[in-house]
Every structure is written in structure tokens, then in C-alpha cells.
Amino acid sequence: MFDRTTGDAADRSGRRFSPRDALTFWRRSIQARVVVSTLLLSAVVVAIVGMVLLRQVADGLVDTKTTSSVAEATRSAIDAQRRLSGASGTDFDATTQLDQLARSIVQRGIVQGYDVVLTGPIATTEVSAGQSIRNTTGVQLDSIPDGLRREVESPDADGVSWTYTEIQYDPLADRPDVEGVVTGSQLVLPADGGTYTLYCLFPMTEQAGTLSLVRRALFTGGSLLLVLVAGLTWLVTRQVVTPVRLARRVAERLASGRLEERMHVRGQDDIARLGTSFNQMAASLQKQIRQLEELSRVQRRFVSDVSHELRTPLTTVRMAGDVLHDARDRFDPVTARSAELLQKELDRFELLLSDLLEISRFDAGAAVLELEDVNLLDVAHRVVDATRPLAEARDTTVVVRAPERPCIAEVDPRRVERIVRNLVTNAIDYADSRDVVVLLDSDDESSALAVRDYGIGLKPGESAMVFNRFWRADPSRARTSGGTGLGLSISLEDAHLHGGWLQAWGEPGRGSQFRLTLPRRAGDPLRHSPLPLVPADAASRTVERVGRDYARVDRRRARQP
Template identity: 75%
Template sequence: MTAPPHVPAWRRAATVWRRSIQARVVISTLLLSAVVVSLVGWVLLQQVTDGLVQSKRDSAVAESTRATAEAQRRLSAANGNDFDAGTQLTQLVSTLVSRGSVQGYEIVLTGPIAGSGSGVAAGPGTSNTPGVLSDSIPERLRSRVERGSGDETSYTFATIRYTDASGRPAVPGVVTGSQVTLPADGGTYTLYYLFPMTEQQDTLSLVRRALVTGGALLLVLVGGLTWLVTRQVVTPVRLARRVAERLASGRLEERMHVRGDDDIARLGTSFNQMAASLQKQIRQLEELSRVQRRFVSDVSHELRTPLTTVRMAGDVLHDARERFDPPTARAAELLQNELDRFEMLLADLLEISRFDAGAAVLDLEDVNLVDLAHRVVESTRALAERRGTVVVVQAGERPCVAEVDPRRVERIVRNLITNAIDYADSKDVVVMVESSEEATALAVRDHGVGLRPGDAAMVFNRFWRADPARARTTGGTGLGLSISLEDAHLHGGWLQAWGEPGAGAQFRLTLPRRAGDRIGASPLPLVPADAALGQVGADYARVDRRPVGRKAGTP
């Protein structure tokens, strides 16, 4: 067994999207819901973030202000034994570090600031909480604090970094800065408080996880509800589609199962009523068609015996017409001509009845269509001369051999050529034969009256004529092109027509090289190269890609 071809996932998804209303509704609802949930979640997360940041900023500024005021008060209340600058700095840093460990912040003390006290030189001295890097303080905050007044607290957001030995990762935080004066030397020092936002990060992570989890559950809930709701609507539609397909395949007794009294149930009831009406009408048409085919077949067979008798009597009269008076002789000739036409009509009716009954079969053999075309042209030479028309055969260089029934194909070509001669208005008729790897084509081109818009789709109908008022010279029955189309379909080929008023017409027969093969394209164009294509020509050009009537094996 041959493994089925692999179909890409995107193609399968595209097929599901194109064919399933339920899938489109559910996916569209999920996408829109995802957009809405994302927007709402983003807004909520921004509001929570702003609230947490603002709260942390306010508490950090308040706490640093209180701690600075408390530190300044302690320094101012120190006694004379504590006026050593180093001792005061050590006690100040120790107190602040102890307070920070309880309140959850770190400190950095730098200074003194240049020109802040008599005899005190500016220095880069730094004291801080163990493990904190002093470069966590942004330069813009350092400049603002050093230029500010002593009772002012400045803040900014920054990343607090720690030494590698502490093993703590860098975290965002709020950094505040203020000034403090050391009584021992009168110098002004800058005091920075670093408030990590670890708790706020954890809170935001928790809120983010909650929003994602809630949003995902909400999308699942919305998708499930949408699927259930659309299923209630789509399931009856799918059942109706299946029933319609069965009806189209000929199972006219199929009906929908109707439950309830809602809109879908009423639709099902109406569908069943329509199906019942169609079944009744189709049965009537089938019976009428069967009776008609039976009538044509019976009448055709029943007429053969009296026609044979009349033919024998007509032949006797026609052979003896030289001994009759002129009116009687003319009557004998007219009788013979009409008997010939009647016999042709009867043969065509019998052939049509075989097609209708599905009894037509092919007697296949390899045939050179070029030789067949020359043979038909030679047999119609007398008719062409009476009409003042010259029939020319143009063949390609490739061999034009196909496996066909020579009798039926010759009948098709004869019908096309005689029809072209009849409507050529004494202009030349060109028969073109060409072949490809898969098909062989024969086209008959005339430059006569042509076809009106829409005639190309009707020219193969039984007893249809392009110009009912036009006098016929070939004595046709009106069934030739219809039988030719059936013969082409029996071979698995195409018979197509093109024409424009005043520009002539072209009929193209396309047959597979081997019996049973499918045809993808014809070796000859349907629209001739010498045709001036207007809108009508463009319409017929589309017919070239989609044959007139139907292909063999297609409804």
C-alpha cells in the first residue's frame, strides 16, 4: 500500500478554519477575549505597580526623614566626651545600621562636604551597611543632596547592588538622601538610605501569576462556553449538510430529525418539507423522462419496419422516374430526399435513445486524426463546392494518433465540418489537428455568421439552432452536435465552442491519447489567434479553461 502524502500542519489548520464555522467562532472569540483580558490585566498590573511604588516611596521618604532627625538630635545632645569626630561617626553609623536592620533598609554615609565646617577638609570617606556597594547611589542624587539644604530629603529610584561576598542579588529600590552635621568638627555629611523593594517585587510576582492564571482560566471558560453555544447552532447545520449531500447523491428519502419548537427546529421542518417537495418533483421528472425515452425508443424501432417498406417503394418510384411526367418525376425525387432525411432523423433518435439508456459502447482502435480529417473533408467536398467554400486541413508535426472509436469520431468531425460549411457564408473553413503528450485536438474554424453571446453554451442542445429563420442546405436533423457532444463525453474528452457575431466560430474536439486517461489541457486554443477579442471574446476565453457543458465523469 502507498503511504498517504504528508499534509503540513498549517494546511490542515487552514482547512479547518475554512470549513468549520464553529472553529472560526471559537478561535475568534478566544483571540478577542485574550486581547481584552491582556488589556485589563495590563491596566490592573500597572495600577498595582504604581500603588506599591508610590506607597514604598512615601514610606521610604518618611522613614528616612525621621531617622535623619533622630540622628541629628542624638548628635546635638552629645556631651563633651563625645566631641571626637571619629567616635561620633562610628556611633552614628552603628546606630543607623542597627535601626536599618530592624526597619529593612541600608545606609551609606559620605563626607564631609567641602566648605561645610571651619578647618574641615572635604574627604571621600564612606561608611555604610556591611555588604552594600556605595556606587548604588546615582550621581544625580549625590549632586542634588550635596547642593541641598540640611532639612531637605531627596529621593530617586535606583538598583541596589551588593558585594559578591554577601551573596545577595541586585534589587530595585528607593534611595533617599539628606544632610547631617557632626558637632565634633562642624562638618556636613551626606546620609543615604537604601530601601530595597523586594517585598514589592514578590507582591507584583504574586499579582502577575494570579492575573495570568485567572486570565487563562477565564479564556478556557469563555472558549468552553463559546464551543457549547456554537455547537447548539452548528450541529443542526451539519446534520442538514449531511442530509443535503445524501439528497444530492440520490437518496431522496433522507430527512432531518426535528426536536423541539425553536428556530432550528422550524428550519429543520421547512428543510424536510422542501426535500419532500423536491423528491416528488424529481420522481415525476424521472418518470416523465423514462416515459419519454421509452417513447422515443419504441417509436424509433416501430418506425423502422414501415420506413423500410416506404423506402423500398420510394426506390422503385425513384428508379422509374424517367418514365413519369415531369410533375410526377419531381414528386419521386422529393420523396427520395425526404426519405433520406427521415432515415437520418430515425438513426439519430435511435442513437440518442442508446445514450439515454446508457447502452452506448466504444469500439476502440488507434486512429490517426489527420487521415480521418482528410477523409471527411474529401467526403464533404461536393457540399463545399456547392456552397462555394474551400475546406483546408492544417496538421502539426507531432503524430496525432489516439485510441478512439473511429466511427463515432468520424461522425463528430463530419458534423462539425458540415455545420461549418453551412454557416461559413462561402468563406474558407480550416480544420486544425494538433497533439500533445496526453491529448489530441481537432478544431474546425469558419468565418461566417458566428455565435451570439450565450450561444456557445446552448449550441449542443438537442434541436437548438443559432438562427431559426436561416434556411438549411445540409438537411440536418438538429441532433448532430448533441450526439457529437455525447460521443466526446463517451471518449472522456471535450467538445467546446467559441464564436462572435460576424467573426465566425470555432469548435474544438479534445480527446485523450489513451482511452481512460484524464485531460488537463488541450493542444489547441479554443479562441482562435485571428479573433479580435472584446468582452465577448474574453468571456469565451474563460470557457477555454472551463469547458462548455460538462466533462466526462463530472455531473
């Protein structure tokens, strides 16, 4: 089918095939590429061979025709001169003898298939065309090249001269112009002693027909050969591509979780051995994946069970610790300090237990969202107010920078606030008594919040490791905020649960920036973020550093001799 409105082809279901579909098919189909490439290369080879063969045939036909034409012209001139020499110069006048000569030569040319032009005399005078030309009916004098005419009419001319020309006929003769060979020689007429020129024009009509037949035969044979090559290439590539396509389908099913899928193996060739190896690899992967799934399930179950089982003893220990902490004023200083340390570690242990329970819910896929429209600016201010004591203790100021428009997103406020709190407390820990900036922005599709610090930063490759569980950028640093090492991991899971992004950037000594991007509406795909991941100040300093490096290289080159 064909779509008249757009000019694109369409299948029976009405779906249009655009050039992009053809390009996609070309990129994805190795069979199509092999067939088309082989067809193009074969076409080039067939064209070259056809041209060479056609040239050889044409040269052979022309050489044969030329040789036979020169030989016939030589015989005709010799016979004519012999008859003229045997006749008495007093028997006929010059005109009668010339007419008889022309008639005999023209009659011989008609029998042999060539045309004749007889001109002259040239030795004493230059006669007008109407009186000096005797020729085969319809042949025009322009068919004789001027170069050949000068050569034949030269006093030093000897034998038969020849060249190629286009034989032209009078329009009334109803004969098409044709390529041919023209020969020229001199004859002496005994009646008046004058020298005449005899031109024989041999048309290559038969050679042109033969060449046209050869050309059609080569074209037909080449076309059939290309069709056969395309069919054979398609059959051969199909035998190789079909198992590859089956392997691709099986691999896609394995990737989708259908680990029991296997290739059907037939024969003992290389493709069959590849299928056998593929099935063995799939079986090994299935076994290992099953083991890893079982180990992961056991690990998640263990973490969940241990976390729940620790709740009861932790509650008991917590009650005892609260009693000791409340009565610490009646204890001696060492015992009172011990009660305070016990209370602090119990708080941290309880936070760790809560994080482990949250991690176990993520691993089990039991985490759910309670969505509502939230202004991220309000969340940022609440977190900054809550972390102000920690920031003051670290001699750090947390600043919020946001546009005048609200940054609204449909999220779970508890989880988003936990993400922001983890990012801010983490920035305060690594800010080294410098300011921490919280940036916000939004557009029609997404809202973003970034936390920028100017502390120790991140080394190359650590921006991906920072979200690993219990990972630290500097293991020697103590956790001043009382964290458990699971905050960023939980934050990443919370961001993924919202369909958002949580990304990190950092450079050693230049600080780091963590960016949270959330869709305005839950479930909408994210395509970009309103905030850049690399801070503007860091990007500008990078440009300045690169400029200084180039200037340093230029100065070094200038000093070289």
C-alpha cells in the same frame, strides 16, 4: 505518532499529517475556526487586562513604598538631628560623635529594613572614600545616583530628597542587587560644625515578591480562563455545528440519489425548525424529481416507440417513393419534380429518424463503444473527401492542418467520424463561402481536432446553447446540408461517451471554432487540450483591438485641458 524521516505527525494507521492537511482541516472546520478565533481574541483581552492590572498593582506598591520610605527617612533625619543638637559639642570629638551617629542610624535602619550611607563633611573639604563614608555593611556608594548626590550636597538643599535607584551590594555580602528608593538629607554635626549627608536606601524586595506573586496569579488565572473559554466555545459551537454537519451529510446523500434521506429533528428551537424546513424541502425536491424522472422516462419511451413504429411505414413509403423516383422520366414535369422533392424529404426524414433513435439510446444509457486505435488525421481526410461536393456547392474550401506526428486515440471510429462530419458540415453551412480549416494536434495524454470557420460566428452565451437540440445560431438560414438539428447534440453525447470534451468558441462576424479533445487511452482523465479553444488569429486581433481602445482613450485624455 511522529514520523522521524519527514517530521510530520502520523496517525496509528501510518498516514502522515502534512501542513496541507492542517490547512484543509482549518478551511473545512468552522468549529475549529470559531474556537481558535475566540481563543486568540480572549488571549488578547486577558493579556491587556492583565497588563493593566499588573501596572496598577505595581504603581500602587511603588507609591506606597515611596511614601513610607520618605516618611521614615524624614523621621530618621529629624531624630538624628535632635540627638545631635541635644549633645554638647565639647563632650566628644568629631570622630567619636560621627561614629555614634552612624551606629545609631545604621542600627535603626537594620531594625526598619533599610540601608544607610553617611558621608561628609561637605561644607569645608572633600574627603576620600575611605575616611568619609560610614554605611551599612555591604552597600556600595554607586547605589546613590549622581543627580541625587548633587541635589543633597547643594547649599540650597532643604528637607529630604528622593529618587529611584538600583541598590548594589558588595559581592562578598551575598545579597542580590535590587530596585529601591533612596532618600538624602543633610545633618549638622555639633562637634566640628560640619555638614554631613545621610542617605537611606529602602529595598523593594517585598514589593518585588508581591509583584511576582501577582504576576503568577494573573498568568495562572488567565491560562485557566482561556482553557475554560476554549471549552465553552467548543461546546457552544458543537451544538450549532453538529446539526449543520448532519444536514451536510443528508444533502450529500440526497445529491448521490438517496432521495429518501431526512434529518432527525429534536426540539423546537431554530435548529430544529431549520431541520424541519430542510426535510420539507427534501420531500418537495423528491416529489418533483420523481415526477421529472417519470416524465423523462415517458418521453424517452415515447420517442423510442414512435421512432421504432415509424420504421415500418417509412419503409413502405420509401419503397413507393423509390418507385416514383425511378419512373419520374415518364411523368410530366410537375409530377417529376414532386417525385424528386418526395425523395429528398424521405432522405431527410430517414436521417431524422436515425438521429432520434440514437438520441433515445443515449437517454436510455444503452450506447456502447467499440474501441480501437484510430489516427484522427485519417478520419479528418475521409470526412473532408466526403463533404467536398457540399463545400464546392457552397464555394468553400476545407483545409486540413496537422503536425507530422500521428494523432492517435483509442476511440470508436464510427462515432468520432460522425462528430467530425457534423462539425465540418456545420462549419460549411455557416462559413459564408470562406475557407474552413481543420486543425489537429496531440501530446502524451490527449489528441485534439478543431474546426475553424470565418462565418457569422456566435453571439455571447451561444457557445453553450449551440449543443442544444434543434437550436440554430440563425433561425432564418436554411439547412443546405440537410441536417436535422440534432447533429451537435449527438456529437456532444458521443464526446462525453469517450470521456472527452466538445467545446465551442465564437464571436459575431469573426467566425467560430469547435474543439474536440479525446484521451489517448480510453478511461484516462483529461486535464488539458493540445489545441487552444480560442484561435490564435482571433486572440491576436483581440489584443490589437484592446490596444487600439487604449490608444483612443489616451488621445482623448491628451485633448482634455
